[in-house]
Amino acid sequence: MNIRFYHALLLTMEENRSIFEGELWIKDERIVYAGDGGDKDTAEAIALFGCSQKGDILWDEEIDCRGNLLMPGFKNAHTHSGMTLLRSYADDLPLQAWLNEQVFPIEAKLSEEDIYYLTKLAVLEYLTSGITSIFDMYLTPESIARACADMGMRCVQTGGVNNFSQSVELLEKWYEELNGKHPLLSFLPGFHAEYTCSKELMEEIAGFSARKKAPIYVHLSETEAEVAGCMDRYGMSPGIFLDSLGMFDYGGGVYHGVWLTKEEMKLFKEKGVSVITNPGSNTKLASGIAPVSSFLEEGLNVAIGTDGPASNNCLDMFREMFLVTGLAKLKNKDAAAVDAMEVLKMATVNGAKAMHLWDADTLSKDKLADLVMIDLHMPNMQPLNHIAKNIVYSGSKQNVKMTMIHGKILYRDGKFLLSEDPEDIYRKANEIINRYKD
Numbered sequence: 001m002n003i004r005f006y007h008a009l010l011l012t013m014e015e016n017r018s019i020f021e022g023e024l025w026i027k028d029e030r031i032v033y034a035g036d037g038g039d040k041d042t043a044e045a046i047a048l049f050g051c052s053q054k055g056d057i058l059w060d061e062e063i064d065c066r067g068n069l070l071m072p073g074f075k076n077a078h079t080h081s082g083m084t085l086l087r088s089y090a091d092d093l094p095l096q097a098w099l100n101e102q103v104f105p106i107e108a109k110l111s112e113e114d115i116y117y118l119t120k121l122a123v124l125e126y127l128t129s130g131i132t133s134i135f136d137m138y139l140t141p142e143s144i145a146r147a148c149a150d151m152g153m154r155c156v157q158t159g160g161v162n163n164f165s166q167s168v169e170l171l172e173k174w175y176e177e178l179n180g181k182h183p184l185l186s187f188l189p190g191f192h193a194e195y196t197c198s199k200e201l202m203e204e205i206a207g208f209s210a211r212k213k214a215p216i217y218v219h220l221s222e223t224e225a226e227v228a229g230c231m232d233r234y235g236m237s238p239g240i241f242l243d244s245l246g247m248f249d250y251g252g253g254v255y256h257g258v259w260l261t262k263e264e265m266k267l268f269k270e271k272g273v274s275v276i277t278n279p280g281s282n283t284k285l286a287s288g289i290a291p292v293s294s295f296l297e298e299g300l301n302v303a304i305g306t307d308g309p310a311s312n313n314c315l316d317m318f319r320e321m322f323l324v325t326g327l328a329k330l331k332n333k334d335a336a337a338v339d340a341m342e343v344l345k346m347a348t349v350n351g352a353k354a355m356h357l358w359d360a361d362t363l364s365k366d367k368l369a370d371l372v373m374i375d376l377h378m379p380n381m382q383p384l385n386h387i388a389k390n391i392v393y394s395g396s397k398q399n400v401k402m403t404m405i406h407g408k409i410l411y412r413d414g415k416f417l418l419s420e421d422p423e424d425i426y427r428k429a430n431e432i433i434n435r436y437k438d
Helices: 043-048 081-086 095-107 112-128 141-151 168-177 199-212 224-234 238-244 262-271 279-284 292-297 317-332 340-354 387-393 422-437
Strands: 002-010 020-027 030-035 061-064 069-072 074-079 131-137 154-158 185-188 190-193 216-220 252-256 273-277 302-304 371-374 400-405 408-412
Touching (some): 069 340, 081 095, 112 422, 141 154, 141 185, 190 199, 216 238, 224 238, 238 262, 262 273, 273 340, 302 317
Parallel strands (some): 002 069, 154 185, 252 273, 273 302
16 A cells, blocks of 8 residues: 655654654555655655656655654554453452452463454554553463454564463474564563562573574563562572573563562663653552653663553553653652653663564654554644653543554554454453352
8 A cells, every 4th residue: 555644744853853743654564754745855755656756656645744744653562462352350459369269260261262352452452552562461472363353453473381281392482483474463471470489490490592593572671579579589589590591691671670679670771671660550450650760770671561450441642652651750759750752762662662563663764664653633632732641641642643553554443444344353252250159
């Protein structure tokens, strides 16, 4: 598809490039032009269409943005999509009781086909929030991959290996089979957490990382109790302990990091380990407020995730962005803490880096056409004093006018442009939960 967006405001998220009026051109799944539309800077892009002048390009669609904003789609850098099943089912409990008494028992009953449909439900919600890539950790990577491919969602997966499910052998299988086979799908190794894995199992995972020279991703330092337990077991905080096994020799990322020490932060900076903060989930489960200001001061790559819809309960990046900066200001007692522009970078460019999506970070020539149109003709976006800060401080899902992934418009003006009726997905999700509640 050849698509031209015009009369747009562009926030490319490129370094040192402000919002500007212009056009964005797409050929198939790639951006070929993002500029002011002037003749001087379009010649190279025009040639890509086999034409000598702009007027000769045959567009499949030309979209008048009417002054609305185009920007990179949001990267949800930590989620468990299949947990849509448990939205508002297991609430108002402390983390360990939530996991052991509610989540784990029902998850043990789920089939691959159940998770396929539950992931589809999550994708619908991602699209309404302008999310164009997800970093998913859940039980059945093959069916999750199939669901995302069928729905058109860009999905990076990681393993959730623990003492009770999955294995290093499966991790290696998924690493080989889910990379390089589909343009929307990839897989990076990972495991659930230090407290759900034996030392021997973690040593196996670190060995896998060393063999493949691959990064590792893991839940880490989410609660004070988790940190205290690791100190009791190994005499070290979780990050330091895992590093002693060689777990981060090839980088990777940690989810939550609420109780990271300065020593761990410095280590992660040295090792190239991203920290993915999940403020909505951490707030609802009373896990604490992550020291995001300290992460930034140490120069860490900080990304944002919603976590799963059982602990959040919604998959909304606008709410997460506000919470990242709002909670940081509260924790530091400093209204200047964690500037909104830094948060917007976390939700886009930094997320892409954490997920190894090197060509889906900015609206730039040759990058993937993963983007969102933000409706500025809504009261919460007016006046246009500072559009980017409006997105973080006053923006909401109602402002998502369009979501495009891999050059395809999947959500537009409140309607899903998919091959499957959303109502069928809703019915299937309710059938699944009613089956397991009986």
